Amino acid sequence: MAEQQKSERFQQGMATRRSVLGDRYVDQATKAKTGFDEPFQDLITEAAWGHVWSRPHWSKRERSMVTIALLAALGHHDEVAMHVRATANTGATKEDLMEAMMHVAIYAGVPAANHAIKIVKATLQQMDDAQTLEEET
Structure with missing residues (x-):
């Protein structure tokens, strides 16, 4: 359809x-x-x-933070990365993402937050690298 x-x-x-x-x-x-x-x-x-x-x-920024925290808590790592990339459109900041990960650590466990933080950091680095490449061209 x-x-x-x-x-x-x-x-x-x-x-x-x-x-x-x-x-x-x-x-x-x-x-x-x-x-x-x-x-x-x-x-x-x-x-x-x-x-x-x-x-x-809720704003898209608020929904973004909650979504990323929930996905991290549930171990949905591909979705975490996708929604971290979406922060470029939702307005959630790096600081917002860290606050969300702090909540994940307390309410869902340190291992869930630890792994999600690795994904968030890698995704943010990819986004920064892409932005740098775009600015250079």
Whole structure:
């Protein structure tokens, strides 16, 4: 089903998803989907992005910090890196990320925070390297 034929919640979700993750990431994810995972992609676009991330009560920065802390606590490392990259769009700072990791350490355990901190540091370094390369060209 083409995106223009999908629900209003889906449309809002796609707009929010793009504003947080960026067009490049979402375009790649959209291009990679198949008939098998399209229902899943629709679900996360409507539910996670259209319902939860689009709510007005928290800013994208606040949602970003909470999401990263939860993902770190649950050991979802690929998702941690993806959402750290999204901080370029959400406004969450390096200091915000460290505060989130401190919460993970206390409420989910030092090993979870320790591993997530490694991922956050590596991702931030990749982002800094990409920015430097972009500025040089």
